[in-house]
Amino acid sequence: MATPLIIPDVASLPDFDGHDLGATKWCRIDQKQIDAFAAATGDQQWIHVDRKRAEKESPFGTTIAHGYLTIALAPALLPELIVVENCSQIVNSGIEKLRLREPVPSGGRVRLGASIKGVRR
Numbered sequence: 001m002a003t004p005l006i007i008p009d010v011a012s013l014p015d016f017d018g019h020d021l022g023a024t025k026w027c028r029i030d031q032k033q034i035d036a037f038a039a040a041t042g043d044q045q046w047i048h049v050d051r052k053r054a055e056k057e058s059p060f061g062t063t064i065a066h067g068y069l070t071i072a073l074a075p076a077l078l079p080e081l082i083v084v085e086n087c088s089q090i091v092n093s094g095i096e097k098l099r100l101r102e103p104v105p106s107g108g109r110v111r112l113g114a115s116i117k118g119v120r121r
Helices: 010-016 031-041 051-057 067-072 074-080
Strands: 005-007 020-023 082-084 113-115
Touching: 005 010, 031 067, 067 074, 074 082
Parallel strands: 005 082
Antiparallel strands: 020 113
């Protein structure tokens, strides 16, 4: 894991346009976390929470993490890649063009890769 890019302030962000931030360390997603996410969101689909049925009926042979669970890890992982100093708050305005390329099985690992593709006011 690399040291996060330190940006001194919001006004300096345009100076880093196009900068590749690299990738975070790997983060394991276990069944306990999947179950907690299911409880918090009400998404109790069997493919996420029913281990026995998933072993028998799922093409993955096990339960899989919710797509939104993997997305929800981004704010926790992003500080490994970038820190904007002298800033009172950061607001997430959404994610554009996001694709979930493959399911994450229970016990699987994910990591966040990012780059600064554009800076706008």
